[in-house]
Amino acid sequence: MNLIGISINHRTSSIEQREAVHLSLEEQQQFISLLKNKLLKEGFVLSTCNRTEIFGIPINHQIHPNLLFAELINFKNVDNLEFGNVESYDSENALRHIAHVASGIDSLIIGDSQILSQCKESFRLSVDENFSNTTTRKIFDVAVRIGKRAIKETLISQGAVTVSYAAIQVIEKIFANLDKKEALIIGAGETSELAAIHLNSRNIGKITITNRTEEKAGKLAKKVSGSTILFEEFKNHLHKFDIIISATSSKDFIVSYSDIKSVISKRKGTPIFIMDIAIPRDIDPKVKNIDNVFYNDIDSLNIIVDQNLQKRKHEIPKVQNIINEEIDGFYNWYNTLGIVPTIKSLRSFFESIEFDELNKIKNKVSDEDFVKLEEMTKRLVGRILHNPTKKLRELAENNDDLDKTNIHTSTLKYLFDLDNISENGNKE
Amino acid sequence: MIDTIHSLNIILPILYSLTLGIYLYDFIKDDSKVHNAKRIFLFITLLLHLLYLILRTIEFNHPPITNKFEIFTVLAFCLGFSYFLLELLTDIRGTGSFIILFSLIFQLISSFFIQDLIEVKEVLRNRLLGIHVVSALGGYAGFTIAAVHGLLFFLLYKEIKFNRYGLIFKRLPSLEILEKLNFYSVLIGFILLTISILIGFIWLPIAFPKISYVDPKLISVSIVWLVFGIGILTKLIAKWYGKKVILFSLIGFVIAILSLLVSNVFAQTFHSFY
Numbered sequence: 004m005n006l007i008g009i010s011i012n013h014r015t016s017s018i019e020q021r022e023a024v025h026l027s028l029e030e031q032q033q034f035i036s037l038l039k040n041k042l043l044k045e046g047f048v049l050s051t052c053n054r055t056e057i058f059g060i061p062i063n064h065q066i067h068p069n070l071l072f073a074e075l076i077n078f079k080n081v082d083n084l085e086f087g088n089v090e091s092y093d094s095e096n097a098l099r100h101i102a103h104v105a106s107g108i109d110s111l112i113i114g115d116s117q118i119l120s121q122c123k124e125s126f127r128l129s130v131d132e133n134f135s136n137t138t139t140r141k142i143f144d145v146a147v148r149i150g151k152r153a154i155k156e157t158l159i160s161q162g163a164v165t166v167s168y169a170a171i172q173v174i175e176k177i178f179a180n181l182d183k184k185e186a187l188i189i190g191a192g193e194t195s196e197l198a199a200i201h202l203n204s205r206n207i208g209k210i211t212i213t214n215r216t217e218e219k220a221g222k223l224a225k226k227v228s229g230s231t232i233l234f235e236e237f238k239n240h241l242h243k244f245d246i247i248i249s250a251t252s253s254k255d256f257i258v259s260y261s262d263i264k265s266v267i268s269k270r271k272g273t274p275i276f277i278m279d280i281a282i283p284r285d286i287d288p289k290v291k292n293i294d295n296v297f298y299n300d301i302d303s304l305n306i307i308v309d310q311n312l313q314k315r316k317h318e319i320p321k322v323q324n325i326i327n328e329e330i331d332g333f334y335n336w337y338n339t340l341g342i343v344p345t346i347k348s349l350r351s352f353f354e355s356i357e358f359d360e361l362n363k364i365k366n367k368v369s370d371e372d373f374v375k376l377e378e379m380t381k382r383l384v385g386r387i388l389h390n391p392t393k394k395l396r397e398l399a400e401n402n403d404d405l406d407k408t409n410i411h412t413s414t415l416k417y418l419f420d421l422d423n424i425s426e427n428g429n430k431e
Numbered sequence: 432m433i434d435t436i437h438s439l440n441i442i443l444p445i446l447y448s449l450t451l452g453i454y455l456y457d458f459i460k461d462d463s464k465v466h467n468a469k470r471i472f473l474f475i476t477l478l479l480h481l482l483y484l485i486l487r488t489i490e491f492n493h494p495p496i497t498n499k500f501e502i503f504t505v506l507a508f509c510l511g512f513s514y515f516l517l518e519l520l521t522d523i524r525g526t527g528s529f530i531i532l533f534s535l536i537f538q539l540i541s542s543f544f545i546q547d548l549i550e551v552k553e554v555l556r557n558r559l560l561g562i563h564v565v566s567a568l569g570g571y572a573g574f575t576i577a578a579v580h581g582l583l584f585f586l587l588y589k590e591i592k593f594n595r596y597g598l599i600f601k602r603l604p605s606l607e608i609l610e611k612l613n614f615y616s617v618l619i620g621f622i623l624l625t626i627s628i629l630i631g632f633i634w635l636p637i638a639f640p641k642i643s644y645v646d647p648k649l650i651s652v653s654i655v656w657l658v659f660g661i662g663i664l665t666k667l668i669a670k671w672y673g674k675k676v677i678l679f680s681l682i683g684f685v686i687a688i689l690s691l692l693v694s695n696v697f698a699q700t701f702h703s704f705y
Contacts, residue, residue, distance in 0.1 A: 176591055176600060179607035273672045274606065291592070295673060303594035310596060 006097040008058030013111045016088040023081045026050035035132045045136040047129040102326040105146040106153040114159035114315040119150035157321040162311030167198045169307035170278045185209045187244040190251035191219040198248045203227040213237040242269040248278045249285040263290040339399040348421040353384045439483040446476040447535040454528035480508045494561040500545040507537035509572035525602045529579045559634045567627035573620020578684035580613040581677040651690030658683040
């Protein structure tokens with residue numbers, strides 16, 4: 004199969020280099036029209052924060068993956084990338100790489116399920132831009148099916164692999180109904196935002212944000228449908244919160260041991276989850292010694308993240324098996340593509356003979372007899388073509404007999420001169 | 432019928448072992464294939480166990496409460512059945528292996544030592560006594576289930592507290608759920624024990640005119656009842672949560688086991704019918 008492609012990803016390049024070749028949706032559209040006229044008949048362009056990939060069927064055999072890279076460099080006007088920053092693929096390797104990407108096993112975070120929807124969007128864009136045809140559409144189908152099966156049939160996308168998400172996993176082991184719990188986020192930076200978004204996605208009862216700059220707190224609160232509390236006052240309300248997440252840039256502790264001690268006595272022992280994701284820390288780590296206080300910092304939550312990543316790595320062979328199955332299926336289909344025109348030509352050729360011969364006797368027999376003859380010749384042609392068509396399809400669907408298929412197809416073409424037969428079965 | 436009873440007596444420990452094995456396998460492996468099958472296994476085991484208890488009652492013309500080993504098989508059934516109901520109602524399936532283990536132990540001891548008693552004291556054929564004993568056993572089953580959930584609460588509490596994210600962390604439900612399961616089991620056990628005590632107070636003076644209220648069994652059961660009662664009140668009135676409430680149920684369970692041992696093995700009581 005004449006499929007080629009290039010990939011600039013987290014293994015081959017730095018974040019700056021990946022950013023330099025990142026293509027926005029508009030750029031992807033422009034780049035596709037460039038590729039269509041110069042290098043590829045059909046294909047797709049995928050560009051995420053971690054990878055940019057260009058794959059497709061070249062317009063001729065002289066087109067090499069390096070030309071795709073040169074075209075991209077030229078289009079983006081980039082000078083900080085070399086050929087060493089690119090992985091190039093052709094034929095089955097290219098197909099396998101697309102499968103690896105769609106299944107998430109090639110992602111920076113193994114099993115990242117987001118990549119499948121990003122692939123789907125790229126495939127959709129290819130279709131919208133008339134940059135796809137039978138082969139690429141089939142490749143899209145196979146890649147999406149592999150991605151879906153990997154998620155459904157393996158544990159490749161299971162378990163928390165970020166600190167914020169790992170915190171949710173711990174919270175869910177403490178509390179039964181998150182919709183009845185209240186959370187306080189101290190700080191309104193990027194880390195706090197991620198934690199707040201994760202909590203919000205788990206339908207936490209109420210999220211309150213406190214920050215030295217009130218305006219920033221307000222903005223984040225709006226994002227997660229929460230409320231705010233003045234930074235100077237939050238300590239007076241600490242006992243109301245079941246979950247406290249802190250991520251400020253303060254140099255000293257902002258919540259002390261005695262603060263939490265008094266909180267827990269006001270709560271009559273009802274547990275409290277504290278997550279300190281600030282460096283240096285915001286909450287005195289000694290609070291972990293207080294009964295019913297579940298304290299976590301980045302180090303402790305990283306244990307969960309590492310465990311889950313290990314688990315995901317163990318699932319890779321299962322995903323590989325799915326990829327192998329689907330690629331076999333793809334080749335079964337692809338190999339039949341070559342014989343379809345031959346079968347069509349053969350059938351047209353026989354049908355044209357049938358038509359000619361019937362025409363010759365049309366005026367020599369009665370209408371009734373003609374109908375009978377017409378039926379008989381149709382059956383005759385059908386029976387003659389049945390075995391060669393069946394055998395050829397069987398050979399094509401069996402990957403091992405590829406050479407045999409080519410020999411038989413060529414022999415058929417040669418014997419019946421099928422290369423010179425037009426679509427209606429007549430000699431050209 | 433007697434052959435069926437004897438066969439079931441051998442089959443039941445095997446079935447409990449198999450059910451426990453499947454529950455344990457699912458707990459360790461979290462294999463979705465046996466996730467639903469284990470409940471079916473438990474159901475079949477309980478169904479055959481119920482048949483065994485009914486057949487014994489019919490064949491020997493008395494409820495199976497006439498000796499320790501008959502009581503053990505009823506207790507094994509009560510534990511398994513209570514857990515089965517709990518699993519059906521809450522759909523929490525991670526704690527089964529810890530409770531079925533108790534069913535297996537009780538059934539195993541019973542199967543080894545149980546005897547076919549046809550001739551028993553007339554008092555043991557009394558229906559009220561049957562309800563009295565079965566509700567007491569139900570109560571103890573409730574306390575056992577509560578204790579198991581209490582222990583699991585402590586195990587999970589320690590895992591989270593010390594950031595150890597092992598099998599217990601992965602497979603058990605949340606602390607709040609374990610606390611609820613513990614509390615509801617205590618509540619059900621307490622209600623059943625109260626019923627048993629009430630029946631006892633009404634019926635025992637009629638059956639035993641020389642009844643003594645300083646009987647070791649009555650005193651020990653009263654202590655058990657009191658400990659669980661205080662535990663329930665602290666939860667409902669003082670709004671205590673978690674470890675402190677669970678501690679009551681664990682202390683209550685230990686006292687209950689000790690009182691059973693003391694009153695049934697070492698002390699003389701009018702409760703000793705056999």
